[in-house]
Amino acid sequence: MMDEKAREEVRAALVEAIGEGKVMWRPADLAPYTKDTYRIRFEDDFKFFPDFVVLPETTADVQGIVRIASARKIPLIPKGGGSSRTGMLVPIHGGIVVDTIKMTKVLEVSIPNLYVTCQPGITLKELDEKLKERGVSLNQEQGSLKIATVGGSISTSGFSRKHQKYGAISDRVMSLEVVLADGRVLRTGPKVLYTSTGYRLSQLFIGAEGTLGIITEATLRVEPIPEAKDAVLAFYEDFWAANEAAQKTMGSGVTFTGGEAFGVESAEEYGGPREKKAIFYLGLEGTRGEVEAELAFVTELVKATGGVLAPNDAARKFMERYTIQWCGARVATGFEDPLTTYVPMERIAEFYDKLYNEIMPKYDTGPLPGEKYSLDFGRYRMAAGRYFIPKGEQGWEKYQMMLREIAQLATGLGGSISSCHGVGIEHRDNLELEYSEVALDAMRSIKEAFDPDNIMNPGKKLPEKKRA
Amino acid sequence: MYFLQVALCSRPRTVKYRSFNHSDGLTCVVDPKMDPEIEEMVRIAESCALCRCGCCKDECPMYAELLEETISPKGRNQVIRAVVKGVVEPDGRVARIAYSCLLCRRDEMSCAAALKNADATEAFRRYLADSGVPPLPEHALLLKSIENYGNPWQESRxxxxxxxxxxxxxxxxxxxxxxxxxxxxxxxxxxxxxxxxxxxxxxxxxxxxxxxxxxxxxxxxxxxxxxxxxxxxxxxxxxxxxxxxxxxxxxxxxxxxxxxxxxxxxxxxxxxxxxxxxxxxxxxxDLVSEGKLKFGRTSLKVTYHDPCHLGRHTGVYDPPRAILRSIPGLKLIEMKNSRELSRCCGGGAGVKTAYPEVAAKAALARLREAEKTGADIVVTSCPFCVQTLKAAAVQSGSRMDIVELSVFLDGLPGPDGKVVK
The missing domain is CATH 3.40.50.1860 (Rossmann fold)
Known part of the structure; x- marks a missing residue:
């Protein structure tokens, strides 16, 4: 944190660079930026105040801010919608939060080349609404789409419910404009989806959590809005039966937008039979003929795997409702945390068995009712679930130990700790379980090349190198 | 588990409460002697802090215009917590944040926990005022008028x-x-x-x-x-x-x-x-359903704007629609966001006085939504909605007419086709 004299000097410089209305420094304005949705230690509530929050509107504004920070080696924390679950927005070293929420312009929609170029602060929902007026869609349907921004989604490698057919944000970034830690503007390449020239610099910024630079413009692939849409919703005996249907669906080669199989306390709340304990759903999009054929195929597959089909209109309503909800009413559930582990398909049973029968009992905790098993299936496969954070004395410390054990389990099975919530602070020190020291050194070299003074979101994403 | 002492600026007031924490999970115990509205404010702000998803920002008219984290219900709840915990002094900026909410309750429709953030904000305003934080200068005149004349418009009794x-x-x-x-x-x-x-x-x-x-x-x-x-x-x-x-x-x-x-x-x-x-x-x-009021045929196309205080606050959605549907030939076209999801016109909770430009933009956004229905008239049933939407229509050169429901009905022909008025 800065002393008062330095703070006043920086404030004056920021005001001169971008204007008074875009610089926030009063404690009341900084209070909401002390934490994201990560479960920091309870005693650390309101501990990490940033020195400033700035609200740039243009690339030039961002450059001005970065130059001031670079000259004085002040930490910069780029922010999008602010829904991070892993602490990547917590200003643990103070500094300047660069809140991009006023950078909402759509700069170009190219229908012949199927792309959109926009500023990073527009929400996925708002962008998609604007694109729909032009007959195209972003198809980046992540749970937080109402508040997640384009820049935030890229920086955390956001998941999409339509990943099977359209990929996720990592598949649709064509070109980025990034302000680097020294204030220079980097254009990662031409606005093309496919090229064999140069290093793919755009990919470096996907999931970089603001540690390499600040994205100020993104060109993203869009697709025409399909002629037809449909959905399948089915109820199964238990998660494992639904999982079997999911595996068969993936193995069949049928095209769908994305699907999920998950356990519930009773299917009744979804309009299914009371005794059924699992839901299976998937979305279908394409030409009318395609969708009709796919619907018929999946319907037969569900019947053959013992599923009970919901009426077609109920399936469509379910899909609509499901995309509206996201945060899962954490207020009602209290101290919980989600898993977004990526586990090889054939080892899912082993993963959940060890998770719930060995690891969690050690910490006197377990899954939330009806949230024990969840598999996003398709091109990307995420074994998810939600669990209560350990309570009692040393609860937070136990939580950290449990996270370590879960990471050991997922990586030991050949999977990944976090599919779509990133690393932040939460998983930073467990990254050594997933990557070799050589791989981590390569990542540190990249960080060093882009940010030699370590001002871009320091203390996040990469673990410090262990001393010999 | 710990208790918090809260001291406030000019008229110190001490309240104690035990916050949510890791040790005991989902508990928020507030001093039983605390004012119920303030207790509820603390509970809502603490509940929001458990989640912090920010879904409330979606469709929040104030946030949409100002695009500042503190202006969203989520951000404001964190400011409430910071003030109540004594981390942030309740200064003029805190007051500005407190008064930058329309209390429209649209955010509750987006909040999975349906937190009554507007109640928390209203209680926070009282908390600040009772603690000696002066009203906004923009509100001072209005308050003086009410005190002296019994109305906010500086008119004689x-x-x-x-x-x-x-x-x-x-x-x-x-x-x-x-x-x-x-x-x-x-x-x-x-x-x-x-x-x-x-x-x-x-x-x-x-x-x-x-x-x-x-x-x-x-x-x-x-x-x-x-x-x-x-x-x-x-x-x-x-x-x-x-x-x-x-x-x-x-x-x-x-x-x-x-x-x-x-x-x-x-x-x-x-x-x-x-x-x-x-x-x-x-x-x-009631009068229409009892047959005591009847209207003649009309070919007008209307859309109905739900005032926040009549809709989300008091649940009166159906009566105005029942009246309009009883009129032969009238075509009622709903806006994209209607009933519970209706967008605020920007006229509520003192915002129009303190932030006239923001209120005007919110009104224009609602008017644009109304225009998209293709209706000729926006019918509504709140004086502030009529004021703000009319001003937006005039300023934007909109073709739409904004009419209060009673005035609209009074202008219709009677069942015999003759104008009654």
Whole structure:
């Protein structure tokens, strides 16, 4: 944190660079930026105040801010919608939060080349609404789409419910404009989806959590809005039966937008039979003929795997409702945390068995009712679930130990700790379980090349190198 | 587990509460001696801190215009926590943040936990005011006017009867008149809106309703005063109103103002338990269903704007629509966001006074939504909605007409096709 004299000097410089209305420094304005949705230690509530929050509107504004920070080696924390679950927005070293929420312009929609170029602060929902007026869609349907921004989604490698057919944000970034830690503007390449020239610099910024630079413009692939849409919703005996249907669906080669199989306390709340304990759903999009054929195929597959089909209109309503909800009413559930582990398909049973029968009992905790098993299936496969954070004395410390054990389990099975919530602070020190020291050194070299003074979101994403 | 001591600026007040924490999970225990509204404020802010998803930002008209984290319900809840915990001093900026909410409750529709953030914000305003934080300069004039003249429009008390031509006809006869028509400050004093009480009076007369008014003796219900947290003045107004309104002996109170309706039904327990309080749309819907009010054929296309105080706050969605649907030939076209999801016009909770540009942009956004329906007229049932939407229509050169429901009905032909008025 800065002393008062330095703070006043920086404030004056920021005001001169971008204007008074875009610089926030009063404690009341900084209070909401002390934490994201990560479960920091309870005693650390309101501990990490940033020195400033700035609200740039243009690339030039961002450059001005970065130059001031670079000259004085002040930490910069780029922010999008602010829904991070892993602490990547917590200003643990103070500094300047660069809140991009006023950078909402759509700069170009190219229908012949199927792309959109926009500023990073527009929400996925708002962008998609604007694109729909032009007959195209972003198809980046992540749970937080109402508040997640384009820049935030890229920086955390956001998941999409339509990943099977359209990929996720990592598949649709064509070109980025990034302000680097020294204030220079980097254009990662031409606005093309496919090229064999140069290093793919755009990919470096996907999931970089603001540690390499600040994205100020993104060109993203869009697709025409399909002629037809449909959905399948089915109820199964238990998660494992639904999982079997999911595996068969993936193995069949049928095209769908994305699907999920998950356990519930009773299917009744979804309009299914009371005794059924699992839901299976998937979305279908394409030409009318395609969708009709796919619907018929999946319907037969569900019947053959013992599923009970919901009426077609109920399936469509379910899909609509499901995309509206996201945060899962954490207020009602209290101290919980989600898993977004990526586990090889054939080892899912082993993963959940060890998770719930060995690891969690050690910490006197377990899954939330009806949230024990969840598999996003398709091109990307995420074994998810939600669990209560350990309570009692040393609860937070136990939580950290449990996270370590879960990471050991997922990586030991050949999977990944976090599919779509990133690393932040939460998983930073467990990254050594997933990557070799050589791989981590390569990542540190990249960080060093882009940010030699370590001002871009320091203390996040990469673990410090262990001393010999 | 720990208790927090909270000391506030000029008039220190100490409250204790135990926050949510990792040790005991989902508990938030507040000092039992704490004021219930403040206790609820703390509970809501702490609950929000458990989640912090930010879904409330989606469709929040204030956030959409100002795009600042502190202006969203989520951000404001964190400011409330920081102030209550003594981390942030309640200064002028805190007051600005507190007053930058329309209390429209649209955010509740997006919040999976349906947290009543507007209640927390309203209580926070009271918390600040009771702690000695002065009102915003923009609100000071309004408060002074209410204190001196019993209305926020700096008009004399006598001016309150101007809307009624031949006032003696409409003066309530204490102990005899069954229905008290409580006009409200804005319909009574804003010359551009005075057609509403006149029209409603004509409609009630047509339907044979025995009604009367307090005219110059009527006093502001205190809706805005309460919404901006000035509890002492509000309590004074409420006490005077309760005495005056109960003193009429009326069995029923009708008001066309959505703000007055919310206040009288929800914040005047002494009245709402003894007198049936109805919004004009409810009364008119009853009269239509009883066959006492009938309208002739029209080919107009209308859309209906739900005022926040009438819709989300008091749940009156169907009566105005039932009235409109009863009109032969009329085409009612709903906006993309209607009923519970209706967008605020920007006129509520003192925001129009403190942030006129933001209120104007919110009104324009709502007007654009109305234009997309292809309707000719926006019908609504709140004086502030009419004011803000009309101003937006004038400024933007919109072709749409904004009409209060009673005025709209009064202008329709009767069942025989002749204009009744």
């Amino acid at each position: 006598a001016a309150r009867k101007r809307w009624a031509k031949g006032p003696s006809d409409r003066r309530i006869v204490r102990g005899k008149t069954e229905t008290l028509f409580y006009v409200g400050c804005t319909f009574a004093l804003d010359r551009t809106l005075q057609e509403t009480p006149r029209a409603l009076s004509r409609l009630m007369e047509r339907a044979g309703v025995d009604f009367g008014c307090l005219l110059e003796e009527e006093l502001c219900c205190g809706s805005t005063v309460k919404r901006i947290g000035q509890s002492r003045l509000y309590d004074k107004l409420r006490a005077e109103n309760e005495k005056a309104l109960l003193g009429t002996g009326a069995k029923r109170l009708v008001t066309a103002c959505a703000g007055c309706f919310k206040t009288l039904t929800q914040d005047y327990p002494g009245i709402s338990k003894k007198i049936k309080v109805q919004h004009s749309t409810e009364l008119l819907a």
